[in-house]
Amino acid sequence: MRRREFITLLGGAAAWPLPARAQRPDQLRRVGVLMGLAEDDPDSKARLGAFRQGLEKLGWSEGRNIHLEVRFALPADEQRAQMLAKELLAVSPDVVVAQTTALTAAFRRESRNVPIVFIAVGDPIGAGFIANLARPGSNLTGLTLYDGSVAGKWLEMLKEIDPRVTRAAFIINPKTSSFPLLARETETMAQSLAIELTLSTIENAGDIARVIESFASLPNGGLAFPPNATTTANRDLVVALAARYRLPAVYAWREFVTAGGLLSYGTNFVELFRQAAPYVDRILRGSLPAELPVQTPTRYEMVLNLKTAKALDLNVPAGLLAAVDEVIE
Structure with missing residues (x-):
């Protein structure tokens, strides 16, 4: 809605x-x-x-x-x-x-x-x-x-929807042109949230599966998926792996949430x-x-899959729920 x-x-x-x-x-x-x-x-x-x-x-x-x-x-x-x-x-x-x-x-x-x-x-x-x-x-x-600051917001939202998160994997193809900018912003936010950050680089579906499986071997983890072509092309795999290993995940695009992902924040x-x-x-x-000046978004939309939150036994904070633009039930 x-x-x-x-x-x-x-x-x-x-x-x-x-x-x-x-x-x-x-x-x-x-x-x-x-x-x-x-x-x-x-x-x-x-x-x-x-x-x-x-x-x-x-x-x-x-x-x-x-x-x-x-x-x-x-x-x-x-x-x-x-x-x-x-x-x-x-x-x-x-x-x-x-x-x-x-x-x-x-x-x-x-x-x-x-x-x-x-x-x-x-x-x-x-x-x-x-x-x-x-x-x-x-x-x-x-x-x-987006602008670079949105990368930190993904980690902030991950911590808000699941306060137990003390570890986060930032999963991205290093060939993505904005990788250096996003990595810097994410590392800064991770320090302020006392989150142990892992920059996980991937280039294909096999990399995605290996990275998530390895990361899931320790408790209190969460995933962040910035925009990149590799994860987009493997959207269903990404969502399925997050569900299999019961990892809360925040995505850059709503399409991941409509496919069963937990939460997105993006344009x-x-x-x-x-x-x-x-x-x-x-x-x-x-x-x-x-x-003609290039335009940059100044506000982003947040989409939450409430069914997925329930499957992960997450109690969505009232403040976060109030800020959501669209809830998928």
């Missing part, structure tokens, strides 16, 4: 510069979209629906003045992502949209000229996409997934896609990506 709306992201459209060159909105324009989910994933439909709704509100109607070329690739499948990026650029789009760092990088390797709007990139500066948030200075702009992807529409609109009307 929803308890508050996802608030407007920082640096809204009002701060954007005027179009650099005039464009006729009634001309048929092509937009390439590379999704970071499988085509049959229900979340793909919801996110694309929000993107289309955002465009329609700005005067863009499919079949009349805009055509969307949509492809689907899991971020961990680099070969497929690169192939589809080439395929989308081959249709001469006016702008392309990429979800996640890996898919944005695939477009970036292919073109330094076609405007690229990214969605849910963790650290666009660290990834080399832009010069700074206020003035990207390249053919890329868009919306980030609402549907809203991110809706917020991407004004970027595409401004670019199609003549603005340069280099001059």
